[in-house]
Amino acid sequence: MKMSKLVYSLGVLMCLAFAKAYSQQPIESVLSKEDAVKLMLENNYGIKIAENTTKIAENNSGILNSGYLPSLQGTAGASKDENDSRTDFNGALDQNGDPRPDIEINDAQTTQYNAGLNLNYTLFDGLGRLYNYKRLQEQFALSQLEARSTIETTTVQLMSVYLEVARITENVKVFEQNLEISKKREERAQYQFEYGQANKLEVLNAQVDINTDSINIMNSLQQLRNTKRDLNLLLNRELNASFAVDTTVTLQSLLVIDSFLEKVPENNVRLLQSETSLQISDYDIKTTRALLLPRIGLTGSYGWNRTENPPSAFFPATTRTASNVAIGANLTWDIFDGGSSINNLRNAKIAYENEALFKSQMEQEVARDVANAKGNYMNALAIYRMQEQNVLTNKSNFERTQEQFKLGQVSSVEFRQAQVNLLNAETVKNLAKYDAKLAEYQLLQLAGQILNVAL
Incomplete structure (x- = not known):
């Protein structure tokens, strides 16, 4: 029996030691939401890839890919021939009546040089290149919208993880406060036991609750470290980089939210993408129709040649340009x-x-998503307000129970139940608060304003 009590006491002490070690971390620098977004824009892999894709589309939309510029081709060449020749006159006589000697020419070199320029330019191609150029401009605009969509989605994802770090951080503080309450209760029970005012069971129950509260802190701290790594991954920095977050939550005014929602057709990135895709399809029709029309082009060329001929049996060396x-x-x-x-x-x-049908479908889907997101936001906001009131009620109940416990009017079980009720109310309120903020971010994304408001 004594051995089991000793083991139990050691277990409690170890939990306390771990909780104290984990909770007494050095002060960390605060990573604000604005700094987190800045790091994300600079380092996130997905955003970098989207930006590079946009650069390619921008290059393709320029004048160098438009077909409006002429093509100019230059050519040049040189050749050298070397020949040996022998001319036999077959007994023919010269002017003196003597047989003409054979003429032998060795290493006779013929050299040729040439250079040229060829110019081609299309004057008219049925307006095909005009509409193709406009199509490329729309492709560039579409790639910009796709990059913006990536940034918006990554921003909401970043804020989701950021809010989770903030929620767990606040929960750790709540658990630490709860542990301090349990420690004071255990000290009180120990004093009462020593002076014969309470039995050993009160002390053991207090130690069990200390053990439970310490484990809650340990689990929350481990969860906090894991979630911070998730945030560092999104920021593309060292996974174990230490930081703290801003736990302040400021909700947007409903009037501001409603003003944003009135302009969803003008700002929602999905609707803008569908509109741009429809315009690209219209240019595809016009470009294809241009193939039915004639094409008129201009050509121009300039050539230069030089030939150096060696002397022959009958002619001297010549140069022709x-x-x-x-x-x-x-x-x-x-x-x-x-x-x-x-x-x-x-x-x-x-x-x-098909693109027109897809655009109509997208309009309906966005309208549904906005309605759902606004409903979720209003519901989360109402739950948060109710949970705030619930915390006040449980806090008042705990304080009254604590006073009655000191006077011996309630049992330790009733005190612990009031303590747990307050703990649950505070953690649920934290969850409701950050759920409401995340719902606001999701609504702002649909409104196309997530990148234009203070986070």
């Missing part, structure tokens, strides 16, 4: 290409109809 300039125009019209252009035009029109 020539240059030429040519300008032309061409007309190309695919009067009938087997029907592929007509078929592509039909498909482009169907694709446009």
Whole structure:
């Protein structure tokens, strides 16, 4: 029996030691919401990838990819031929009547040089490149909206984890205060036992509650460390970097929220994306229709040649240089290409109809999501207000029970129950507070204002 009591006492002391060690951490610098968002924008992998994708789309939308600039091609070449020759006159006589000697020429070199420029420019292509250029501009705008969507989604995800760190931080403080209450109760029970005013059971019950409260702190601190690592991962920094968070929660005015919701069609990123995609489909139709029209182009060329010929049996060495300039125009019209252009035009029109249907569907989905999000926000806000009142009620009940416990008018079980009720009310209030703030963030994201308001 004595051994079991000793083991139990050691267990209580160990829990107290762990709780004290974990709770007495060095003061950490506060990572504000604004700093967290700044680090996210600078370091988050998903946002970096989205930004690089936007840069590619921006490059593609520039004049260098528009088809409006001419193409200029330069060519140059050089060649050298080396020949050996022998000319036999077959007994022919020269002017003196003597047989003409054979003429032998070795290592005779013929050298040729050439250079040229070729210019091609499309004057008219049925306005295809105009609409293609506008399409690329819309593609760039769409990539910007996709990057914005990534940033908004990551911001809400970041704030969700940030709020969870804040909630657990506040819970740890509540558990620590609860542990202090249990310690004072155990001290009181110990004094009463020593002076014969209480039995040993009161002391043991107090020690059991201290053990339970210490375990709650240990579990919460471990959960806090894990959640901080989740936040560091989103910020793409050292996973075990130590920091504290701002637990202050300021909820937006309902009038401000309603003013944001009135402009959802103008600011919601999903609706803007669907509108841009519809415009791209319209340009696809016009670009395809341009294939049915003729194309007019200009061509120009400049050439330069130089040939150096060696001497031959009958002629001396010569050098020939020539240059030429040519300008032309061409007309190309695919009067009938087997029907592929007509078929592509039909498909482009169907694709446009699909995008229009998708836009209508998206409008309904966003309207539903906004209604649900606002309902969730109002419900979370009401629950938070009720939980605030619930904490006040439980706190008043605990204080009265504590006074009665000191006077011996209530039992330790009733005191502990009041203590646990207050603990639960405070932790539930913390949960309701941060749930309401997260619901507000989600509503602001749908309104397209998450990046424009103070977090």
